[in-house]
Amino acid sequence: MPTDVDRELNRIGDTLNRVRSRTDVAVSGRNRQHREAEVVRRLGRIAVADGAILVGAIAFALIVSPLGIMGAMLVGLLLIAATIFFAALPASAPVNVEKLAEIPLKALPRSTERWLETQRPALPSPVRGLVDSIGVKLETLTPQLATLDENSPAAMEVRKLVGEQLPELLKGYGRVPEPLRRVERNGLTPDQQLAQGLQLIDDEIAEMTAQLAQGDLDALATRGRYLQIKYQGEEG
Known part of the structure; x- marks a missing residue:
């Protein structure tokens, strides 16, 4: 017969599952949108390349000489080669994390998310x-930064959290040797420190988004919170 403890554990488990389900739905929709956008970009590049080949072939036939069978075959091969090449080419260049500080503010959340x-x-x-x-919240934050002055204190606070502290947190964790990531130091393992840091950043982005939505730029600019994460020593 289930005890009160069992019922409480089941209730907590159900709550966690509902939260996880809502996050999974948001992530699934976001990933689907990204895949669709990537397909559109690939198809656009293929259309431009194939169009350029056809225009060039028609211009050659009108100005220089008819293409003939061999020329038509060559054009067909060029169309196939261009289609395969641009279909296989990545839709967007990889993000260089060291360059995040130079990315325009309105593009920073999406670049960081990628x-x-x-x-x-x-x-x-x-x-x-x-x-x-965090990825879902960054996507929500993106349109709110479109009208924010790049040089305002609020913009600098966003850039500090999203473009500096978040990458530094993950890079710092990556520098910890694999065998030591589950070894406790000062009461926490690096895995636990990473989780705490990511949770803090997740909460901070949510608060920033709310403040931007309310137009409360002064509160955003004067938050003054900085991550304090320890990896085998102290790193600010």
């Missing part, structure tokens, strides 16, 4: 949900 997606497989399973949650 970089996060490349880091996700190397992170421990328990924190991947946090990474997904």
